[in-house]
Structure formats: structure tokens, C-alpha cells
Amino acid sequence: MSKKRIFSGIQPSGALTIGNYLGALKNWVQLVDEYECIFSVVDLHAITVRQDPEELKQRCMALIAQYIACGIDPDKCTIFIQSHVPAHAELAWILNCYTYMGELERMTQFKDKSSRHADNINAGLFTYPVLMAADILLYQTDLVPVGHDQKQHLEICRDIAERFNRIYGPVFKMPEGYIGKMGARVMDLQNPEKKMSKSEPQGSIALLEDPASAVKKIKRAQTDSLGYVKYEEGRLAMNNLISIYGAVTGKTADEIETEFTGKGYGDFKKALAEAVQAELSPIQAKYKELMASPHYLQEVYRKGARYAASIAEETKRKVYEKVGYILG
Ligand code: TRP
Numbered sequence: 001m002s003k004k005r006i007f008s009g010i011q012p013s014g015a016l017t018i019g020n021y022l023g024a025l026k027n028w029v030q031l032v033d034e035y036e037c038i039f040s041v042v043d044l045h046a047i048t049v050r051q052d053p054e055e056l057k058q059r060c061m062a063l064i065a066q067y068i069a070c071g072i073d074p075d076k077c078t079i080f081i082q083s084h085v086p087a088h089a090e091l092a093w094i095l096n097c098y099t100y101m102g103e104l105e106r107m108t109q110f111k112d113k114s115s116r117h118a119d120n121i122n123a124g125l126f127t128y129p130v131l132m133a134a135d136i137l138l139y140q141t142d143l144v145p146v147g148h149d150q151k152q153h154l155e156i157c158r159d160i161a162e163r164f165n166r167i168y169g170p171v172f173k174m175p176e177g178y179i180g181k182m183g184a185r186v187m188d189l190q191n192p193e194k195k196m197s198k199s200e201p202q203g204s205i206a207l208l209e210d211p212a213s214a215v216k217k218i219k220r221a222q223t224d225s226l227g228y229v230k231y232e233e234g235r236l237a238m239n240n241l242i243s244i245y246g247a248v249t250g251k252t253a254d255e256i257e258t259e260f261t262g263k264g265y266g267d268f269k270k271a272l273a274e275a276v277q278a279e280l281s282p283i284q285a286k287y288k289e290l291m292a293s294p295h296y297l298q299e300v301y302r303k304g305a306r307y308a309a310s311i312a313e314e315t316k317r318k319v320y321e322k323v324g325y326i327l328g
Contacts, residue, residue, distance in 0.1 A: 004142040006031055006178065009040035009082065009135060012059040013049060015206040016066055018276065019186035019196035021283075022247040023147055029071040031145070031178075037077035038139055038308060039067060041301075044082045044089060045132070048125040049117060062287075064297050066207060069286040080304030082135070087312035091134035092127070094319060098164055099130050103156055109149065133157035137172045138312040145178035148185060149195065168322040172315075184247040189221035192236035205276070208284055215273040229260035229268045241272060248275045 008028065010020065031037055041063045046056060060081055067079055082088050104110065104126055114121040124131075132153050136144055137160075146154050154177055161172040188194045188203030196204045205214045222237040231242045231253035242256055245268075251259070260268050290297060320327060 003034070003036045005139060006035045006037045006143045006145065007040070007136055007139050007141040007175075008037075008145050009042040009045075009132075010063060011042050011046045012056060012063045013046045013051065014059070014198040015208060016063070017186070017196050017198050017204045017206055018244070018280075019204065021070060021207050022184045022186050022244065024145065025067065025070040025072065026247070027145065029073075032073060032077045035143065037072075038141075038311075039072065039077060039079050040082050040135065040308075041067075041080070042082045042132075042135065044092075045128060048122065048128050049113070050120060061294065061297055062291065064301055065287050065290040066283075068290055068297075068300070069283045070207075074300040074304070078304045078307050079300055080308045081301050084301065084305035085138075085309045085312050087138055087309065087316045088131065088134050091138055091312075091316055091319060092131040094323060095130045095134055095137075095160055095164070096127055098167075099127070099133075099156070099160055103159065104129060107152060107156070109153070129153045129156045130160070133160045136175050137161055138315045139308075140173040140311070140315060141175045142173065143178040144175050151177065164319075171318050171322055184243040186244060186247075187236065187240040189217055189240070192222060192240045207280065208287060209280070211277045211281065214276055214280065218269055218273040218276065221269070223265050227264060229263065229265070230257045241268070245272045245275060248279045 008024070010016070010024070016025070028037065028039065041060050043056065043060055046059075064079060064081075068074055072079065107129055110126060110128070113125055117125070129152075132150075133156065136154075136157050144154055144157075154175065158174060161174055165171055186196045188196050188200055189205070190200070190203035194200070194203070198204055198206065202217065202220075205217055209217075218241075221241060223241070224235055224237055226235070226238075229238065229242065231239050242253055245251065245256055246253060259271075317327060
């Protein structure tokens with residue numbers, strides 16, 4: 001029996017945080033053995049927000065290097081850059097014609113991003129979920145590991161696929177969200193009600209952050225006044241630190257509670273800082289090494305694009321046929 005296929009992507013729009021790592025990348029490493037995985041650097045999505053061209057190039061390379069440095073083995077899966085496979089933009093156009101304004105207007109990420117970038121509410125930002133649907137549907141994807149904030153986009157992808165299939169017969173496989181024992185949802189260290197985001201430098205730790213700075217941020221992370229280390233309902237700040245520690249060390253909340261019984265936050269933060277450093281330093285070393293081998297990275301993404309295009313083109317032809325285009 002063939003393996004189920006997984007597709008996911010990350011935008012090259014900023015530095016990855018330990019939230020991206022613990023919530024996504026670290027888990028992808030394991031998926032690669034069990035599933036056929038296709039991981040994309042979604043540069044088409046990235047320009048829905050203004051990007052500096054040189055920086056964008058650099059970030060795409062850096063993101064590929066970070067995928068591999070985190071342990072995602074390019075010999076066991078496909079890593080490619082979205083813009084290298086034209087079928088993404090092509091299918092997105094078609095799917096735009098099968099998506100309603102009203103559906104897109106309901107997207108909370110659109111509402112949120114357009115309020116944060118009020119000077120640039122462009123049409124791409126609005127149709128972003130359609131491009132994401134094209135990404136997923138082109139590969140006849142079985143499973144999409146998405147974080148909390150992308151669930152609504154996966155839902156609209158399913159709605160679009162269902163609509164298209166209803167009109168033309170089965171063309172797209174219906175993708176499901178991947179719910180495995182997925183990683184931690186890492187929150188902001190200063191404001192644990194918000195998801196950790198690179199746009200909040202004090203509350204976030206970059207995957208490539210200088211260790212001294214990471215330690216400082218952990219020492220300054222918000223706690224509470226209870227004074228003991230225990231995962232308990234309502235303790236947002238402590239629960240976040242405990243789940244980071246758990247995600248990094250593989251320890252359960254109970255084990256962590258036992259480990260720090262009778263100890264204070266100082267000891268806990270010291271252990272947390274050491275654990276985070278121990279996790280990040282080999283990744284950072286590997287990243288440096290990879291960035292010094294651009295030819296290797298190029299080989300990875302070219303091979304990835306060739307394979308991705310072979311699948312994507314097949315789906316695109318099916319769609320063209322159904323819609324009534326004369327195949328060239
Ligand atoms: N929108 C996703 C995010 O910002 C990135 C993304 C683009 C994606 N295309 C995708 C994720 C397809 C999963 C599948 O996180």
C-alpha cells in the first residue's frame with residue numbers, strides 16, 4: 001500500500017521562532033518516515049505583505065537550510081520552493097473562480113492582517129486562502145499538519161474542493177487536518193495569551209537566536225506569583241514554559257512537576273534555558289554549515305521542484321480538461 005501524502009508549507013517572511021520549531025518542524029521530522037511528505041517554502045504567499053527582494057531571496061535559502069538543519073531529511077521527502085512550480089499560481093487562478101467573496105471575507109486571518117497592514121490591503125491578501133487551497137489540492141494531499149491559526153484555511157480548502165468535485169466529478173482528494181501528537185502551541189514569553197510571533201522580539205526566541213540572548217529572554221519570561229512549577233489550568237505563563245520544556249526534553253508535565261518539587265522559578269528557568277540551548281546549538285551549527293553550501297541547497301530545491309511539478313502538472317491537466325480548456 002502506498003504511503004499517505006502530507007503537504008505543508010512555511011512562508012519565508014521572517015525568522016522562524018522556537019514556536020515554529022516545536023509546533024511544526026520538529027514534528028515533521030518524524031512524519032517523513034511514515035508518510036510521503038512534501039514541504040514547501042511558500043514564497044508566493046510571502047508577497048501578500050511587502051518584502052524586500054534581496055531579503056526574500058536570502059530568507060528562502062535560509063528557510064530551506066533551516067528545514068534540513070532541524071532534521072528534515074531531503075533524501076526522504078520533497079523540499080521545494082513554491083514559485084518554482086507554476087501550477088500553484090495557475091490552479092489558484094482557477095480556484096479563485098470557484099470561491100465566493102463572502103467566504104473569503106469571513107477569514108479571520110484576512111481581517112487580522114488587513115487591520116495590521118491597513119496601508120496595503122491587496123487582492124492577494126484577500127485570496128491568500130485560495131492559493132493555499134491550490135497548494136494542498138495539487139498534490140492530492142491526504143493530510144495537512146496545520147496549526148490552530150490555519151484551521152479555517154484548511155476548511156475553506158475543503159469547501160472549494162467539494163464544490164469543484166460536485167460540479168465536475170471527483171478531481172481533488174479531500175484533505176484532512178493531521179492530528180497526531182502534534183507539538184506544543186508555544187505562546188509569547190511576555191504575553192502568554194498570544195501565540196509566539198517573530199514580530200514580538202521580547203516575547204519570542206528565534207531558532208537561530210544567539211544563545212546568550214535566548215537565555216536572557218527565558219530569564220525575563222513572565223511567570224506568576226504562585227512559586228511552584230506545576231501545569232495547572234489558568235496558569236498561562238507557567239504552562240507555556242512547562243510545555244516548552246516538555247517539548248524540548250520529551251518529559252511529561254508530571255515528570256517536570258516532580259523534577260522541580262521544592263524548587264523555585266530560578267532553578268526551573270535555568271534548566272529550561274540549558275535545555276533550549278542544548279536543542280538549538282546543533283541546529284544552528286548545521287544551519288551554518290548548510291548556508292556555506294549553496295550548491296547543495298540548490299540541488300535539494302531543484303530536485304524537489306522537479307518531483308513536485310510532476311505531480312502538480314498531472315492534477316492541473318485534469319482540472320484543465322474538466323474546465324474545458326484545450327490542452328496545449
Ligand atoms: N498559510 C500557511 C501559514 O501561514 C502556510 C501555507 C501556505 C500552508 N500553503 C500551505 C500550510 C499549505 C499548509 C498547507 O502558516
